[in-house]
Amino acid sequence: MKHIRNFSIIAHIDHGKSTLSDRLIQATDIVSDRDFKDQILDSMDIERERGITIKSQTVCLPYRAKTGQHYSLNLIDTPGHVDFSYEVSRALASCEGALLLIDASQGVEAQTLANMYLAMEHDLEIIPIINKIDLPSADVERVKAQIEEDLGLDPDTAILASAKEGIGIEEVLEGAVNLLPPPEGDPDAPLKALIFDSHYDPFRGTIVHFRVIDGKIRAGDTIRFMFNNATYRVEEVGIFRIVRVPRKELTAGEVGYMIAGIKTVSDTRCGDTVTLHSHPCDAPMSGFKETKPVVFSSIYPVASDAYEELAVAMEKLKLNDAALIYEKDSSVALGFGFRCGFLGLLHLEVVQERLEREYDLSLILTAPSVQYEITLNDGTTEIIDNPALYPDPTLIQNTREPYIRAAIIVPDRYMGAVMKLCLERRGINKNYQYLTNNRLEMIFEIPLAEVVYDFYDRLKSVTQGYGSFDYDIIDYRDTDLVKLDILINGDRVDALSQLVHRERSVMRGRRACEKLKEEIPRQMFKIAIQGAIGGKIISRATVSPFRKDVTAKCYGGDISRKRKLLEKQKKGKKRMKMVGQVEIPQSAFLSVLKSE
Ligand code: GTP
Numbered sequence: 001m002k003h004i005r006n007f008s009i010i011a012h013i014d015h016g017k018s019t020l021s022d023r024l025i026q027a028t029d030i031v032s033d034r035d036f037k038d039q040i041l042d043s044m045d046i047e048r049e050r051g052i053t054i055k056s057q058t059v060c061l062p063y064r065a066k067t068g069q070h071y072s073l074n075l076i077d078t079p080g081h082v083d084f085s086y087e088v089s090r091a092l093a094s095c096e097g098a099l100l101l102i103d104a105s106q107g108v109e110a111q112t113l114a115n116m117y118l119a120m121e122h123d124l125e126i127i128p129i130i131n132k133i134d135l136p137s138a139d140v141e142r143v144k145a146q147i148e149e150d151l152g153l154d155p156d157t158a159i160l161a162s163a164k165e166g167i168g169i170e171e172v173l174e175g176a177v178n179l180l181p182p183p184e185g186d187p188d189a190p191l192k193a194l195i196f197d198s199h200y201d202p203f204r205g206t207i208v209h210f211r212v213i214d215g216k217i218r219a220g221d222t223i224r225f226m227f228n229n230a231t232y233r234v235e236e237v238g239i240f241r242i243v244r245v246p247r248k249e250l251t252a253g254e255v256g257y258m259i260a261g262i263k264t265v266s267d268t269r270c271g272d273t274v275t276l277h278s279h280p281c282d283a284p285m286s287g288f289k290e291t292k293p294v295v296f297s298s299i300y301p302v303a304s305d306a307y308e309e310l311a312v313a314m315e316k317l318k319l320n321d322a323a324l325i326y327e328k329d330s331s332v333a334l335g336f337g338f339r340c341g342f343l344g345l346l347h348l349e350v351v352q353e354r355l356e357r358e359y360d361l362s363l364i365l366t367a368p369s370v371q372y373e374i375t376l377n378d379g380t381t382e383i384i385d386n387p388a389l390y391p392d393p394t395l396i397q398n399t400r401e402p403y404i405r406a407a408i409i410v411p412d413r414y415m416g417a418v419m420k421l422c423l424e425r426r427g428i429n430k431n432y433q434y435l436t437n438n439r440l441e442m443i444f445e446i447p448l449a450e451v452v453y454d455f456y457d458r459l460k461s462v463t464q465g466y467g468s469f470d471y472d473i474i475d476y477r478d479t480d481l482v483k484l485d486i487l488i489n490g491d492r493v494d495a496l497s498q499l500v501h502r503e504r505s506v507m508r509g510r511r512a513c514e515k516l517k518e519e520i521p522r523q524m525f526k527i528a529i530q531g532a533i534g535g536k537i538i539s540r541a542t543v544s545p546f547r548k549d550v551t552a553k554c555y556g557g558d559i560s561r562k563r564k565l566l567e568k569q570k571k572g573k574k575r576m577k578m579v580g581q582v583e584i585p586q587s588a589f590l591s592v593l594k595s596e
Contacts, residue, residue: 001187001253005180006074006211007124008091010115011101012108012468016131019163020101020172021059021077027169028061028073030241058091058197058209058255060239065177073176074255076196089118090196090270093285094211094255097125097180099172100151104130104138104160108146108435109468110409116151127175128153134162142436150435183253191215191223192281193274200319204236206262207244210274211255214281218249222277223260226284227269231277232260270322291323293341294402294473295348295368295452296385298329298495299355300337302362302577302586307336313359314338317351324351331388333493333579334364339386342368345452364577364586367498367593370449373400373476387497390483393534400476402448405430408459410467412438417462425450426501447501448473453593484509486516486592487530487537491580496592506538512592513541519588522546527582 011017061073076095078088092098098119102112119126128147130140144155159175161168197209217223221234238246239256250256262268270291273284301310318324324347329339342348348368355361371385375398384390406427410418412434419429419442427446435441451471459467482505486496496516500508509531516529520543531539576583 001185001251002182003069003071004074004183004253005071005097005176006076006095006183006253006255007097007099007176007180008076008078008088008095008119009099009101010078010088010092010119011131012103012106012111012115015101015103015106015109015112016163017077017101020099020129020131020161021075023163023166023169024061024073024075024173025059025242027173028063030059030061058240060241060255063173063177066174069177071177072254073173076255088115089122092119092122092124093271094194094196095122095124096183097127097176099176100126100128100153101131102128102143102147104132104140104143105135107139107143107439108150108409110407110441110470111468113150113407113409114470125180126153127172127179128155128158129161129168129172130158131161131163133160133167134165146436146439185212185252186214187216187252189214189252190279190281191217191221191274191276192285193217194285195225195268195270195272195274197270198268198322201259204259206259206268206319208258208260208262208268208274209240209256210258212250212252213285214252215276216249216251217258217274217276223258223274224277224280225268225272225274226280227272230267232262235259235261268322291343293323293325293343294370294448295342295344296339296371297342297348297368298331298334298337298339298366298386299326299352300331300334300364300366300495300577302364302575304335306361309359310337310355310361310363313355313361316359317354321351323347329386331366331495333495334577337364341385345456362575362586364495364589366495366589368452369499370402370447370452372479372481372499374398375400384499387483387499388494390481390499393482399479399481401479401481402473403445403475403477404448404451404471405474406444406446406451406469406471408442408444408467408469409435410440410442410463412440414463414467415440415442418442418459418467421455421458421462422446425455426504445474447477447479449499449501453590482533484512485532486512487528487532488516488579488582488584489528490530492532493579493584495589498592505533509533509539511594513539515591515594516588517541517543519585519591520582521585523583525581 009017058076063071063073065071076091078091100116130143147153147155147158159168159171192214193210193212195208195210198206201207217237219234219236222231223234224231236246236259237250238244275281301307314326323343325341326338330336352365356363369385371383373381374384374396375381376395377397408418422444425446427444429444431443433441459469480502481499482502484498484500484505485492513529513531522543525545527543529541530537575586
C-alpha cells in the first residue's frame, strides 16, 4: 500500500486536463506510441470532437520513481463542466490527492475554485500545477499570486508544466509520489469498497469502478451493495490499463473494476458501499448524495414511426448514464416521445447527440424547463416541469421556482456587462469582491430557469470569453408564472409551450414569434405565428409564401447535379416535422428560448 498513489486531476474546463493525462500515460509506457491517440481517455466520439471529458475514466499507471522504487499511480479522470460536478465529487472521495491544474494564461477561474473546495471537503492533498507555460500569453507570476491569494496554497510548491510540449511531466509524476500520501486502510478488515463510477459493456454487463477502502475482493466472492442489499457473485476483478487487466484480487488502497453479472448501471449506485455478504463491514461510507436532474425536456423522433427505435435507444443509453431519467410522454403535435430529466444543459446536449449519432435517430427536443412547486387552492402541492401539465391558473394558490447562487469571475472591466446580463435574468447581486488587482468575483442569486438556456454563451460573449461561472441550487422562492402558448395557423402547438415569468411574458412571446419566423422556411401558403397567454394573443409574426425551386439554378442539363441537389433537399427534410400543414425544422423547438 505504501507504493500506491490515488489522485485526480481537477481543473477549470479547457485548462488541459485531458492533455496532461495523455502525457502521463505516455510517460509510463502502457500504450505503444503507435496505438496512442490524443486524449486517449476520452473514448466517446463526442468527447473527442468537442474536446470535453464527460464520463470519467480511470487508469492505473506503473511508475518507476527516481529512487528506483516502483509505484502504482491510479489516475482518476474527472469531467470539468459544472453539469458533471457530481462525478467529480464521487471520484475525489476515492483519492488521497489532487493535481489542481491552472492555465498559465487564464489563471484561476470559477471552476478552479469550486473544484478546489470539493477537494478540500474530501481532505485531499493538493498540488498546484501551472499548465501551458509554452504560451506567449502565459503569466506565471500572476498565476502564482492567484494561487497564494485566491486559493490559499503555497505558490512555491506549484509545478510548471506544458502538457502540450511535454514539459514538467516528470516533475508531476515525482510530485505525486513524494507529495501525496499513500492510502490507508486495513487489508484484514471486512471488505469495504466505494463505487465511484460504472459503465456498460455489451458483452460483460455492468463494469463497476471502485476503490477498496478496507479488506480484499476476489473472483468468486459474494458481495452485497449496502444501499439496496442486492447480492452478486463476483466474476472478475482487475485494474484499468486503458484496457481491463484481470487480477486475482484487489486489496485495501487499490482502485479497479469488477464484473458481477449486473444487468444495468442503475442497479449500481455511485457512492454506494460494497461489502462481503458473509462478512460485512459495520457501516457504509458516508457523504454521498443521489444526483437529481434539474433540467427537463421532451424528446420526440422526427419520424413518428421511429418511436420504438427511440425507446430502444433510450434504454441502451440509460445503461451507461445513471443520471439520465425518463418516462413516456405524448404530444398532440409530435406524437409519442419521452420526458427526460438532465443534470444540466450540457448533459442534455450530450444525450441528444449520442442518441442521434450512436442510434442514427433524428430528434426534436422541446424547450428545457426547470421544476416548479405549485400549491393548489385545496392545499395539495404538485411538482411540474412540463408546460403541458400546468394546472388551470384559477386553481393555483402559489408557485415557487428554484434559485441558484451563481459565482462569476471576470476581469473588472466587464463588471457592468455582467451586472446588466444578470439583472436582465432577474438576478440579485449579493456580493462582489476583488480576488486580485483587477479580477472580480461576483455573486448573484438567479432563478435557475433564467440560466438553463444560453446564459453561459451570453456570459462568454459579453465578457469576450473571460467570464467563468459556477453555480449551486440554493432554494425555491415564490414566483408568478404564466403559460405562453404558440399558435401556428391558428392551432396551438403544445410542444412549443413554455412557462415564463409574468413580467417577461410579453417580451418572451415577441421573441419566440420572431425566432420562429426566422426558423420556419417559407412554404406554399402563408404561415401565421402567434404567441398567446390564456387565450389572449400577445404577439404575432408571418412567414410569407414562397416556392423554393432548388433546381432552377441548374440551367443546362447536368442531371447528376440536379439529382444531388434534390437528394440534399430530401435529407434536409428529415430534419423537418409536419405539424398540421406546416413543416417545422428541428431547431425551431429550441429557438423559442433564445434571448438574442
Ligand atoms: P475538459 O476535458 O473539457 O475539461 O478540457 P481539458 O481540461 O481536458 O482540456 P484539454 O486537455 O482538452 O485542453 C484544452 C485545450 O488546451 C486543447 O486545445 C489543448 O491542445 C490545449 N492545451 C492543453 N495543454 C496545453 C499546453 O500545455 N500548452 C498549450 N499551448 N496548449 C495546451
